[in-house]
Amino acid sequence: MSLSGMVLLHPQQAANIIILFGTVAIIQLIVSFAIDDENLSYNGRQIYPYVSVMLVIFWLWTEGLDKISGNLRKPLVNLLASGREPGGNVRSAAPSLEAAGGSTEEIFIKLFLIGFIYSVLAALLMGASLTEVFKDSSNRLYKQGERIAFSSSSLNFLVIYLTAGFIAIVGLFFVYILADQSRQYFRHYSFMMVIVTVLGSLALAQILKIVSRNISRRRVTTAVSILFIVFLLFSVPIIHISPYLYQESEHVPESQMKGFETAFNHQEEGVQFVFIRSTTSRYHDAIIGERKRIDYTGAGNVPYHFSEEGDLRSQYEEETYLVVTNRDRTRDRDLHRGVRYTREDYEHFDNGKGINRIQDNGGFTLYRITPPPE
Incomplete structure (x- = not known):
């Protein structure tokens, strides 16, 4: 069995x-x-x-x-x-x-x-x-x-x-x-x-x-005990994902779940989600499930180092929701040291033209990107 x-x-x-x-x-x-x-x-x-x-x-x-x-x-x-x-x-x-x-x-x-x-x-x-x-x-x-x-x-x-x-x-x-x-x-x-x-x-x-x-049994037992203590010290830090492995914790704060739930409940029909690292579809499956299906065709990550290219809104042809969490900010700023997104990229969300903050609960921020006029 x-x-x-x-x-x-x-x-x-x-x-x-x-x-x-x-x-x-x-x-x-x-x-x-x-x-x-x-x-x-x-x-x-x-x-x-x-x-x-x-x-x-x-x-x-x-x-x-x-x-x-x-x-x-x-x-x-x-x-x-x-x-x-x-x-x-x-x-x-x-x-x-x-x-x-x-x-x-x-x-x-x-x-x-x-x-x-x-x-x-x-x-x-x-x-x-x-x-x-x-x-x-x-x-x-x-x-x-x-x-x-x-x-x-x-x-x-x-x-x-x-x-x-x-x-x-x-x-x-x-x-x-x-x-x-x-x-x-x-x-x-x-x-x-x-x-x-x-x-x-x-x-x-x-x-x-x-x-x-x-060799005396006492010495062998002592050596083995020390050996296993060393093994344990090397093994414990990798049990869970952490900065020790250059990865963030998998813990999801309640503010982030609540933020996604509010965003899904008030989503305007036809407006896509894009994100930094927190994949929107996974949260939709966890929160909404089959009760309301969202078409994620075309949705994905914001381009890396987009601030070096200029205006973020030029990357999109239609109105788009942008999800940013505190986990994203901490991960890129402190853990990965700007490998994908720099401090300037995050500052662009609040200072860039056509990017409006429409939701913020302290752990989850939702922006709405308006493409530039033709």
Whole structure:
């Protein structure tokens, strides 16, 4: 039931689970029917019936949802299309990050350092376990008389299962990277890190077990405690979006919601909304829903650094609403340091010709732009 529930809650993560468990099922079948080695005998429960049921539910659920099936097909379409450059979104964001005072190296350290350390530990355990699989049973890896890699025990079978499943998911992850689907491949990365965390912890336990033979247990425990405190100090700041990552908080103040609600309720028919960063359509879906549909054709962001080009109203041919929130002002002025919109751009809203402030509650400001006479 839990596997079926995952299909309904998050089909993309359900696809990761299907790949993981599907790989495990294949290994179980190989071990049960193809390998004649008593050290590799397996008497556990086969999971392929459960995987098969989950796969059927996944297919039935996603087949009728165009958005989900489209998201699954899009990476393959982009991968086969010419002109796609892997990492294009990252390269396009690098100049903005540098202009805001950061760097890709800094962001990598903040976001991925701990994960990278665990990945190295997990890779060591994966490599040792895979090496053991392909060795002769009489030539296995031992350390001071104790087997530390793959054996017929349930724990080491688990390592092999997770290793094989991880390799399969990595293949899907790289498909998304090569297809330049930046909004998607980090979802697969997060699932991969679940496996890495488990295997990295097992590898760390093995290393500590070996080290404790030559160093007192008290010293090892102290060193591990300090290590995890350092890991925690690096990990906590990235749990939530914050200026530490050069991103604003996702918190939406009540004044902003109330401002959008008032604007929607008093919107003149046929007048479009444009915005700085706070996408109007998302607030409409949250506040109005299906009760009143708004045509957003042509609506979008105000042009970047528009004040350098002169009059903002010359950008529009018809009457237009302009939404500006305090989050927008703080984000551009203090966090992003004018990468997209400068202080002069915001001053233009109050000083420019043909731009009239028609609503302001302290956290939300609505302007009406009147195009210049022909």
